Amino acid sequence: MTRYIVLLRGINVSGKNKLPMQDLRELLSELGYENVQTYIQSGNIILDSEKEKLVLEKEIKVGIKSKFGYDVPVIARTVKSIEKAIQGNPYPVDNEKVVAVIFLSKVATKTDVEINRAEEDQFTILEDVVYIYCPNGFGRSKLTINVFEKKLNVSATSRNWRTTKKLLELAQ
Template sequence: MKKYIVLLRGINVSGKNKLPMAELRNLLNDLGFKNVQTYIQSGNIILESEKLKSEICKIIENGILDKFGYDVPVIIRTIPEWEKVIESYHFSTKNEKIVAFSFLNKVPEETIIEIKNIGEDKYKVDNDVVYLNCPSGFGKTKLTNNSIEKKLKVIATTRNLRTTLKLLELAK
């Protein structure tokens, strides 16, 4: 069995796509995944499976659509891939409140996110991750999931440093 970290895009945000974690865990167990754990309400999952990443994404997407009626994008990484993302962060992590990772569903063709007036906020597109460093704060940055998706033509979901580290800790 291989262990995976799975991220759902756009659930339990501003009252939209409500998905109770207990019900999600039950669904994932019913779908045949093993040792299913969730972390906080924003769609962070750790599970084990023999299946390929692409199969797991489709199974989860279809399961959520069938049970809850939501079309929710799913992004998945292995534990070694997750570790590499953390190790490869391109900026200082001294102020953890401004550090985040936008996980992408595929490697984008473009690596430039053309957004005007981003101030001191910085980003680096590297493979299927956008590394974010946002001194303006995540509530004010223009480097949002929506802008990243629009500019890079991908699906993106962002996690802060604390959540990213916690998911690795739980997965190990």
């Protein structure tokens, strides 16, 4: 049995794609996943499964689409891969509100991409993760999920540093 952290993109954001976590947990249990729990209202799931990562992602995506009508990216990570993502962060986390992690659907084939950005905003691409550091906050940053999806030809979802750490803590 493998413990997964599953990240949905675009759930319960700005009043769109409203999906009560209780309903999501019920769906995942119906699909045969075990020890299902959610964290906050934005599509963070911890569960156990014997299924392979790609099978799990597809099955959850199809389940959400058929039951709720939402076509959202689903990205699953093992506890070990989240640990690795946290350990690989190259940026200071004394202010957790300015660091985020973008989880990619696959390993990036390029790591040197050109993005128009504020001088102080920084990013680092390592395999299937993009670390973002925006010391003045994310509100005006050009380092968005959409930009990275387009430049890297992947699906993606992001979590702030605090949520990423909390998901690992809950999964361990």
